[in-house]
Amino acid sequence: MPALNAITPDKLARLVASASAPPIVDLRESPTEAIPGSLFPAHADPTRWGYAAGSGTIVVDNDGGGSAVAAAAILRSEGVAAEVLEGGFVAWAASGLPTISLAHLPPRHDDGRTWWVTRARPKVDRIACPWLIRRFVDPDARFLFVAPGEVLAVAAQQQAEPFDVADQGVFWSHRGERCTFDVMIQAFGLETHEPLVRLAAIVRGADTDCLDLVPEAAGLLAISLGLSRIHSDDHAQLEAGMAVYDALYRWCRDAQGEKHNWSSHQPTRRKVSA
Known part of the structure; x- marks a missing residue:
């Protein structure tokens, strides 16, 4: 107690x-x-x-x-x-x-928050990474979404950490078959946290067109593309996407064994004695 x-x-x-x-x-x-x-x-x-x-x-x-x-x-x-x-x-x-x-945690701004910048119109990785940062690294993190060609300039001007950018020299980006979400999990020392390992496979499959990697990857891609068409504002899409990744993380953490079909949640019928 x-x-x-x-x-x-x-x-x-x-x-x-x-x-x-x-x-x-x-x-x-x-x-x-x-x-x-x-x-x-x-x-x-x-x-x-x-x-x-x-x-x-x-x-x-x-x-x-x-x-x-x-x-x-x-x-x-x-x-x-x-x-x-x-x-x-x-x-x-x-x-x-x-x-x-905390070895790779970016310097904090005067507001006490870490600032991050990436390409506008996010789909998978650019929603998954902010979710990971806000839930595990810095709950108050600020995210900037700009045109692809402006990411590095805004990063330098605003002292924001660029991520999911293909330019050489950007630490938070794809490496081989791993997407940026994978890189962040490893850099922040979370690679032994099994629920995140499971979630990373889903994100990787959806983000790199390897939909046969795990069954859930195709579903995440469909949801991500749908959200990008519902929301014209990147920050509104991020907020909506947070709930998606919250749900996936909880499924990865403690709901994988639960099944669902027509009879799985029906009450047990009592046997009537003759």
Whole structure:
């Protein structure tokens, strides 16, 4: 049973990478890896983190008994439902739960967010990658969509990280048979997280015209092309696509064994004795 105002690593793991996940605030100094979706506050004062009364958050330090306890208490005094991760990051890592490597994380802007830029009119990879970034790397990441020939110029002008661009020298791009989504999973140290490995095969098949790679690839391609025709605004398409990838990730994580047909959800009929 968790301590008062604390959450266990296993319980938090069920929330990580979901649309309903609470903000995870990491207070450690200069970490090299973190819990997926962690935020790193620019201010030491929790009252300046911007969380409103009635909201919730998880505060993480190294062992769950240091600065996180005080920060969570201050937040609760402001009406925020703040909890401490029991055992801190050490307990999370010791449980074998997924972590992200911060080695390739782009520098943050003054607004505390990472900025990314790619080609306009996204289909598969350019929706899958922002989903991965927002759910696992930086929940507040900003994405810019511009004409293909303007990506590198905007990247330089706005100090935004270019991705899914064919130009040489762009780190986040296709490599051989792997699409940009694959590259990001590996670079962020998530290649051992089995649900993402399953999802990566679906994305790769849909994005590289290898629809026989896994059965779900053709479905993702059809949905992606349909979304691109429904939405003329790239950001509206991204928001719609987030729900698609949330659903696919949950299926990859814990719903693959569930079957569905005409009889699978019918109530069991009782036998009437003679």
